[in-house]
Amino acid sequence: MNYTPEMEKAMQSSHKMGFAEYSRKLENQxxxxxxRQNDYEKCKNITADFVSQLHK
Numbered sequence: 001m002n003y004t005p006e007m008e009k010a011m012q013s014s015h016k017m018g019f020a021e022y023s024r025k026l027e028n029q030x031x032x033x034x035x036r037q038n039d040y041e042k043c044k045n046i047t048a049d050f051v052s053q054l055h056k
Contacts, residue, residue, distance in 0.1 A: 003011075003019050011019055015032050022028050 008018055011017065011022065015022070015035065017028060017032075022032060
């Protein structure tokens, strides 16, 4: 996959590592994916709370 400079910037700002470092070690990949999953779950919960408050 070709990574654009924007993708590299986003990876650096979000996870404090570039794609080269991410792909080099399995531990880095696991840590990043765990953070992504946690962020996804938080956003899902926030959205569900917001939607439930709209319907009150």
